[in-house]
Amino acid sequence: xxxxxxxxxxxxxxxxxxxxxxxxxxxxxxxxxxxxxxxxxxxxxxxxxxxxxxxxxxxxxxxxxxxxxxxxxxxxxxxxxxxxxxxxxxxxxxxxxxxxxxxxxxxxxxxxxxxxxxxxxxxxxxxxxxxxxxxxxxxxxxxxxxxxxxxxxxxxxxxxxxxxxxxxxxxxxxxxxxxxxxxxxxxxxxxxxxxxxxxxxxxxxxxxxxxxxxxxxxxxxxxxxxxxxxxxxxxxxxxxxxxxxxxxxxxxxxxxxxxxxxxxxxxxxxxxxxxxxxxxxxxxxxxxxxxxxxxxxxxxxxxxxxxxxxxxxxxxx
Numbered sequence: 001x002x003x004x005x006x007x008x009x010x011x012x013x014x015x016x017x018x019x020x021x022x023x024x025x026x027x028x029x030x031x032x033x034x035x036x037x038x039x040x041x042x043x044x045x046x047x048x049x050x051x052x053x054x055x056x057x058x059x060x061x062x063x064x065x066x067x068x069x070x071x072x073x074x075x076x077x078x079x080x081x082x083x084x085x086x087x088x089x090x091x092x093x094x095x096x097x098x099x100x101x102x103x104x105x106x107x108x109x110x111x112x113x114x115x116x117x118x119x120x121x122x123x124x125x126x127x128x129x130x131x132x133x134x135x136x137x138x139x140x141x142x143x144x145x146x147x148x149x150x151x152x153x154x155x156x157x158x159x160x161x162x163x164x165x166x167x168x169x170x171x172x173x174x175x176x177x178x179x180x181x182x183x184x185x186x187x188x189x190x191x192x193x194x195x196x197x198x199x200x201x202x203x204x205x206x207x208x209x210x211x212x213x214x215x216x217x218x219x220x221x222x223x224x225x226x227x228x229x230x231x232x233x234x235x236x237x238x239x240x241x242x243x244x245x246x247x248x249x250x251x252x253x254x255x256x257x258x259x260x261x262x263x264x265x266x267x268x269x270x271x272x273x274x275x276x277x278x279x280x281x282x283x284x285x286x287x288x289x290x291x292x293x294x295x296x297x298x299x300x301x302x303x304x305x306x307x308x309x310x311x312x313x314x315x316x317x
Contacts, residue, residue, distance in 0.1 A: 016308040017102060019067035027067050030295045031055070031083060034278075038289070041279045051282055054112050056087040056274075056292030059305040062097050064296055069105050084108055085133070087290050089115030091125050096307050098129045112136055114226075114290060116197050117143055126150030126182060126219075127157075134183035136226045136271055139199050144184065144213050144220060151182045151219035181221040185271050186210055190248040191230035198227065201252040210256050224269030224287065225253050234277045246272050246284040 019027075038051050057065050071080040086109060088094040094111060101109060110133035113125060117137045126132065127150035138144055186209055189198030199206040213222045229245030253268050262268065271288040273281020278289035293299065 017063055017066060017100070019063040023064070024067040024072065027064060027295065028071055028080065031068055034291055034295060037279060038282065041282045045283055047282065049287065051286070052085060052288040053083070054085045054087040054114070054288060054290045055083060055295050056089075056114065056290050057097075057296060058087065058089040058093065058115070058292065059299040059302060060296045061305075061309040062100055062307050063309060065097065065109070066102065066105065069109060070102075082108075085110045085112060087112040087114045087136075087292070089113075090302075091115075091118075091121040093305075093307065094125070094129055098131060100307060101131075107131060110134075112290075119143055119146060122146035123150035123153075127153045132182060134185065134223060136185040137187045137197065138184045138209070138213070139187045139197055141209055141212050144209065144217055147182060147184065148217035148219045155180075155219065181219055183223040184213060184220050185224050185226040185269070186213070186222070188225050188227050188249055188252055190227045190245040190252070191233065193230060196228060201248050202255050206252070207256060207259050211260060214260065222268065224271060225249055225256070226271035228274075229272065234274070242284065243277060243280055246281055246286070250285050 034053065038053060041047070042051060055065075055068060065086055068083040069086075071082060088097065088111060091113070094113060098109075098111060107130065109131045111129055111131050112133060113129075113135045114137060117125070117135065117139075119140075119142055122135075122143050123146040125135065126147045135147055138147065186206065187198040188201055188206065189196045190201055199209060210222055213220050227245055227249045229243065233243050233245055249270055249272050253270055257266075257268055269287040270281075270285055271290065272284075272286045273279075273289040275291050275294040278286075278291055281289055299305070
C-alpha cells in the first residue's frame with residue numbers, strides 16, 4: 001500500500017488528507033450503529049464492563065481514520081465522540097499512516113497491530129510507530145523479545161529528546177502512554193486450522209510464552225489473549241448458539257490466569273469477535289471486538305490500496 005502524494009506539495013498533501021463530507025457522514029453513521037449494537041448487547045445481558053471497539057482500517061485511506069478521529073461538531077456531542085482505536089494488518093501500511101497522521105492527532109490515535117507478525121519486522125514496528133498501543137498477534141518468545149527490544153529503543157529515544165528539549169518532534173514526549181509498556185495479546189489458534197497463526201490452547205508453549213512476556217519483557221505488558229477463529233463457526237453463531245472458538249479462548253484465558261497465579265485486578269483480557277460475530281463474542285465475555293468491513297465497507301485489493309487517496313477516489317466520497 002502506497003501513498004499517492006510522492007511528489008505532492010505540503011498543501012496538496014493536506015488537501016488529500018481532508019475527508020469528504022459524504023464519506024464522513026457514512027462512516028460516522030456506521031460507527032454509531034456498531035456502538036449502539038454493542039450498548040444493546042451489554043445492557044440486555046447485564047454486562048457492566050466497557051467494551052473496546054477496534055475499527056479495523058487496513059487497506060483503507062488515512063482520510064477514513066481522520067473522519068472518525070476528528071468528527072465534525074454537531075448539536076449532540078454524544079453522537080460525535082472521537083474514535084481513537086484503529087487496527088492495522090500490515091507493518092509498512094501502519095508505518096506510513098502513523099507518519100502522515102496530522103499533528104493534532106499524533107499521540108491520540110491508539111494503533112493496534114492485528115495482522116500476522118514477521119520476526120524481521122517486529123523490532124521496527126515497536127520502535128517506529130508512534131501511538132502503537134497494542135500488538136495482538138504475538139505467538140513466539142522470539143517475537144516478544146524483538147518487540148521488547150524495539151519498545152525499549154523507542155523509550156530511550158523519547159527520553160533523549162525530552163532531555164534535549166525536543167520532545168515534541170517525532171518521538172513523542174515523556175510521560176505519555178506510548179512511552180510506557182506496550183500492550184501485547186498472545187494469539188491462540190482456537191480452531192486448529194493450519195492456515196491460522198497462534199499458539200495451541202492450554203499448551204506448555206502458551207504458558208511459557210505468557211510467563212516470559214510477564215517476567216522477562218520489561219517493556220511489554222501481557223494484556224490478554226486473542227483469537228481469529230474459524231469462519232464457519234463465526235457464520236454459524238446465533239443468539240442461541242455459542243461459538244466454540246470463543247468458549248475455547250475463554251477457558252484458555254482462565255487456565256493461563258490460574259497457572260500464572262494472577263490475583264485480583266490482574267485479569268487477562270479477551271480479544272475476540274469481528275464484524276460477523278462481535279455481539280456473540282461480547283456475550284461470551286470479550287473485552288475487545290475488532291470490526292472492519294461493517295464500518296468501512298469492502299476493501300480494495302492490496303495492490304490498489306492507497307494511504308492518501310486520489311482526489312477522485314470513490315472510496316473517499
